[in-house]
Amino acid sequence: MSEVESLINIPVEHCSNIFGQFDEYAKVIEKTLKVTIIVRDSSVKVIGAEAAVQRASGVLNYLYELSKRGNQITRQNVDYSIAQSFEEKADSLIEIDSDTVCRTIAGRPIKPKTFGQKEYVDAIRDKMIVFGVGPAGTGKTYLAMAMAINAFKNNEVNKIILTRPAIEAGEKLGFLPGDLQSKVDPYLRPLYDALFQIMGAESFNANMEKGLIEVAPLAYMRGRTLDNAFIILDEAQNTTPAQMKMFLTRIGFGSKVVVTGDMTQKDLSRDTVSGLEIATKVLSKVEEIAFIKLTNKDVVRHPLVQKIVKAYEDYEENQAKAAKRREARKGSQTGRRKN
Secondary structure, eight states: OEEOOOEEEEOOHHHHHHHHHGHHHHHHHHHTEEEEEEEEEEEEEEEEEEEHHHHHHHHHHHHHHHTTTTOOOOOOHHHHHHHHHTTGGGGHHHHHHHHHEEOOOOOOOOOSSSSHHHHHHHHHOOSSSEEEEEOOTHHHHHHHHHHHHHHHHTOOEEEEEEEEEOOOOSSOOOOOOOSSSHHHHHHHHHHHHHHHHOOOOHHHHHHHHTSSSEEEGGGGTTTTOSSEEEEESSSGGOOHHHHHHHHHTBBBTTTTEEEEOOOTSOOTTTTTHHHHHHHHHHHHOOOTTTEEOOOGGGSSSHHHHHHHHHHHHHHHHHHHHHHHHHHHHHHHHHHHHOO
């Protein structure tokens, strides 16, 4: 197979950002796309098969554009752009970077980083209720939190309400000391962490004291009507069908709701059906409600997390297939015995 070359001009000041420490990112691109990258000052030469060179050039141009916009290039940016290059979508990735939801207290922009996250953010803007379902690390809660804080700052809502079911993650914690708030705080800690990072502790505490931000277990929602609020229900896979119905019927005028969950991480007892699973079936045809399914491709944590999520998905899929085969064998054996 004949090789071709492509020359790309990337200013020296962007090279360390694009190629990573010790050329880590360049090596990933070379290994995955089967190309050779040679850098001489601002001239970057890509050598390999024509299709591979086109993909690699698209990836490098995208990373250069990100760097020009002031972004710190991460391994996630590199891996995702390589994956999209096989689907010929690398050129349209820059549209995602143009969408800034808000900024953290340190000034860092919060943006969707994948097509799935972009679809999720757009759905939150357009729909009254959005279900974001997907594995850990896909930004479900963090992006919803950013959208809530942005709506609050723009006076689109008067209040932010963050809630999650207080269920132990597969282990008994025993007696927790302190008042009622102290007892439920451990379950709500991930929500506090995101708020502190985006708003800052001082702003969060001031709005918390005024009652404009409320972080509470799901049980506190019973009997209330929530008007002009941005409400996030996190870890919704741990709700029962009754709890989910109770929550969704609390919504009042001027409110927006985001429900997040991961069906692979249920902490309910084995014989309890998840309220998130039932809601997905019951409400799928309601026009004002959007269901966004995020996948392992949308994981934006350490690259190893994406591999872990994919490995578990493959394992669970194989287990389900094996269970079906066992059921089929049982059925055929029962049929033979009857005959």
